[in-house]
Amino acid sequence: MRELQAEIIEELGVRPEIDASQEIRRRVDFLKDYLAATGAKGFVLGISGGIDSTLAGRLAQLAVQEVREASGEARFISVRLPHGVQQDADDAAAAMDFIAADEQFEVNIAKPVAALDEAIADAGHPRISDFNRGNAKARTRMIVQYAIAGDRGMLVLGTDHAAESVTGFFTKFGDGGADLLPLAGLNKRQNQALLRELQAPELLWSKKPTADLLDGQPQRADEEELGLTYDQIDDYLEGRDVAESAAEAIEKRFVASRHKRAVPATYWDQWWRA
Ligand SMILES: Nc1ncnc2c1ncn2[C@@H]1O[C@H](COP(=O)(O)OP(=O)(O)OC[C@H]2O[C@@H]([n+]3cccc(C(=O)O)c3)[C@H](O)[C@@H]2O)[C@@H](O)[C@H]1O
Ligand SMILES: Nc1ncnc2c1ncn2[C@@H]1O[C@H](COP(=O)(O)OP(=O)(O)OP(=O)(O)O)[C@@H](O)[C@H]1O
């Protein structure tokens, strides 16, 4: 195994082999323990129709149900957050059905994102690019989730997992902005395995991952943007040999995205010098 590969696996806590039902138990217990330790009233999560939010959402609903079965109080709120019309809205609806959250809302982020655009243009700054507008969409989703969570004494879940963490493939303070990460340490195929164990419909666990942030390229596959397949990333994270070019591309992304896995840098930190 490559030296940096071993360090990354250790840092992200990836296990090459997992027992799906045990992983579900550990993660549901983590969510329950966190509620017990903090006194928070439950969780909020945006549901896109993609693999990660379907899994994290279902784990959250199972956790709050178990809290209530033990005479506690906790609820889960799932939030649809389309930007205008979402092309895969049917998948999002299927995910909402599968998760069966205690409460469900739909907040369209098209107007707030457009208002931000206009305000920046009105100030005389050139219009922001489609790419950076995409990050603004992810951050707008974060703001909606925190607004709801703040009002209800709840916590915001994040869906970051090892295959996104290693590549820094998330928006800093957007989908990366969350209170706890129930999928930490899992790679993409392990997320799929947990969803299968939970008996999610095939259309949800087999769905092609997409950040779906660009107006110009709706539903663009993550693998296309990354120039890497999730199989390559997952193999790398399981300590397997992958093509030299793929390993180098993953490691380059890992190093460049260190700042996303750390709290904001200060003068006494050293990690940013590397
Ligand atoms: N060395 C450094 N130290 C401290 N901060 C640093 C930095 N370099 C950049 N930054 C800051 O970070 C910012 C760039 O980071 P960020 O804003 O995240 O933007 P960036 O990493 O450029 O873009 C986000 C990427 O994540 C992908 N994404 C986003 C959301 C969801 C998903 C998904 O999988 O669904 C994927 C998206 O497609 C895109 O490729 C810079 O504007 C700068 O403020
Ligand atoms: N259209 C959307 N509606 C609601 N939440 C969204 C939307 N798009 C993204 N999110 C939130 O941002 C998170 C990050 O998006 P990401 O694409 O990585 O995950 P996903 O869509 O759940 O799964 P996949 O990676 O398989 O597409 C989602 O898990 C979800 O919480």
Ligand SMILES: [Mg+2]
């Ligand atoms: Mg997605």
